[in-house]
Amino acid sequence: MEKGHGDFGCSHYKRRCKIRAPCCDEIFDCRHCHNESKNSIEVDPLDRHEVPRHEIKKVICSLCETEQDVQQHCINCGVCMGKYFCSKCNFFDDDVSKNQYHCDECGICRVGGEENFFHCSKCGCCYSTTLKNSHNCVEKAMHHNCPVCFEFLFDTTKDITVLPCCHTIHLECVKEMERHFQYSCPVCSKSYCDMSRVWERLDREVASTAMPQVYLNKMVWILCNDCGENSEVNFHIVAHKCLKCNSYNTRRTRGVGASCSSEISEMIE
Known part of the structure; x- marks a missing residue:
């Protein structure tokens, strides 16, 4: 039953069996190997598909090559095809250290x-x-x-x-x-870690950067990505600070070439 343990499988799982994909009737080491093969850029988009794990009906023993119904032990040589076996998912894995x-x-x-x-x-x-x-x-x-x-x-x-x-x-x-110094959620743009030290550094940079005379009294409206507050603030070429939560994770919505993109495209380390 232990014969071949750790010697077979793929980059995804160590196991002593292969699967026959019910969707295309081809043999693969596992469903991930199938999906990577059938969804590669070389494959025609119309032919791309994924194997439905619960529909797998046949497995092939890696030691004796016997094809059989999904089960933990080979009906021919008796080897355990996966120390972890789930009959609901038709899943085999010899690496039980994962605590599946x-x-x-x-x-x-x-x-x-x-x-x-x-x-x-x-x-x-x-x-x-x-x-x-x-x-x-x-x-x-x-x-x-x-x-x-x-x-x-x-x-x-x-x-x-x-x-x-x-x-x-x-x-x-x-x-x-x-x-790459990106510290905001790619979905909602909220900061996902403590940015207080970055904001303090930006405070110093804003204070030390003199604005051209033409922009001294220009005002802009900003939206804070962190707290959702709208504020009207003095325009500055470095960044704009939220009046409510003091975050610089803001974007202009109105005034002086308003842009919907984030003010801080690259956070300062």
């Missing part, structure tokens, strides 16, 4: 240990128990694409984080944004 579990309400398997997560019916997804009494419910919170890489979040294999504004995003995508 099946959530009936999500309808899919997740990782991290069932004891460490709870399912929010309104959000329609599982969250860490550390958020149980503090998260703000957003209907279908993870039933959309990541706003950075556009991968569907609900069944992604990557780590997900919930920003203070309650929008969900891949953790790695947040880190990539930070590497």
Whole structure:
């Protein structure tokens, strides 16, 4: 039963079986391998599709090549095709260190240990128990694409984080944004971390930057992305500060070449 453990599988899962995709009748190491192959840029858009995991009916043992109905142990050689096996998702994985579990309400398997997560019916997804009494419910919170890489979040294999504004995003995508000095949510533009030191630096920069005489008495209307307040402030070429919350994460709405783009395209480290 342990023969071949860790020797078979793909970049997504270590497992001792392959699947026959019910949608195209082709054999792949896993559904992710199928989806990557069938949705690559080389494939005609009309031919692109994804395998429906719950419709998988046949698997092929990686050791003896026997094709059979979905089950944990090979009917021919008896090998365990996946130490973790879910008959609901037709899912196999030999790496049980992920602490996989099946959530009936999500309808899919997740990782991290069932004891460490709870399912929010309104959000329609599982969250860490550390958020149980503090998260703000957003209907279908993870039933959309990541706003950075556009991968569907609900069944992604990557780590997900919930920003203070309650929008969900891949953790790695947040880190990539930070590497490019972007500290606002790509969905709603609210700052997702403490920006007080940045605002203090901008205070100094605004105070030390003299304005041309022609702009000294010019006023503009701004919208604060952080608190949502509209304010009329003195025009400045560096940035505009919200009168309510002191944030510089603002954008002009009226006056002096008003622009709907954010005033701060690149936050100062």
